[in-house]
Amino acid sequence: MSQPLVGMDLADLREALGPSQPRYRAQQLYEAIYRGEASDFVQISTLPARMREDLAARHVLGLPEIARRYESLDGTRRYLLRLDDGRTVETVLMPEGERDTICISSQVGCPVDCKFCMTALLGLERSLTAGEIVGQVLLVARDIRLKKDRGLRREGGRLNIVMMGQGEPLLNLENVVKATGILLDPGGFGLSPRRITVSTAGIVPKIEELGREPVRPKLAISLNASTEESRRELMPITRKYHLTDLMAACRAYPLRPWEKLTFEYVLLKGVNDTDADARRVVKLLANLNCKVNLIALNPGPGIPYETPDPQRVAAFQEIVRRSMPCFVRKPRGLDIFAACGQLKRVEG
Ligand code: SAH
16 A cells, blocks of 8 residues: 655655665655645755655555534634545644634544543544644644645744643654654744643553653643542543652653643533632642633533533633632633534534
8 A cells, every 4th residue: 555655754755765875865855845835845946856656666655534514603624634544533723813622633532531522432543643633733734824825934923722622632642752853843844842732631651651752842731620520520531640640740840941831621510610619720830830721511412511611611710710820711612512522423
């Protein structure tokens, strides 16, 4: 089968071209794939025709196919992408003023089983390859460029990437690190490390592993509860990775000078949204260099919880905000099932 080029780093490309080729050829190919306009590498004009033919015999560019595009009234776009093996996964684009945020997936489905999340209902089908992770970004960046008639390179400066789509990124760490390495490489896609965030349900040993990576995205932790007991109920993964160990890993996490940890907290009416919960969150996060993002539950079929009233959300925020930065995340793309916790490949 033809091997995809998207997802290969410079070393992989050198190997793909073979030892007889000068090193700068791999560099040219690398730039063309991650910075260029080529939607097909046969068009890469910097490479000799003969080399392109050789490549074409053994490789494909390997971008996923856009199976469907759903457009929300608020401008959010949800992409249903078809992968090589016919499986589908979702990517969401959230335009906001001059900045675009792309929410990408790390796995098809998810093994974590959070009780408030629709992706959990899919179970895990498989992990995405590094190429499928990078491919989501390239595809959506190209789609924006087509709409706005702008160069891909310029687009790179205005993009935020969040790995908060389907899947648990830290259970696919190797591919996630390879993919983010390509996105962060100044010679590759060229994204700033301030502009890419990976979110985890709290896989403690993998948090430690990520912290040891010299090149890495920012980290967000889905806290979602203020006590061990309630977290265990809402996020069964906590039975394996206890809240106390998670907090210890967060305290030991080697933040860069400009960096803060982000904690996400889904508010569920009458379950984890009381003033006492808010005070316990403040206590848990005391002395951490962090900010908190509150998300009022996005409801969905099969989810046994309700969304708290806006006043309750505001009261919760007020308590946390006295001690640390705390924001309420605006739901995006609710009408097309594109919001947090709604990625389940539903039609509509
Ligand atoms: N598995 C990773 C990546 C997914 S991020 C993680 O857990 O962090 C998805 C974010 O959306 C998480 O912070 C999660 O807590 C939140 N979320 C899940 N279901 C939701 C829902 N129904 N409404 C609002 N937020 C939800």
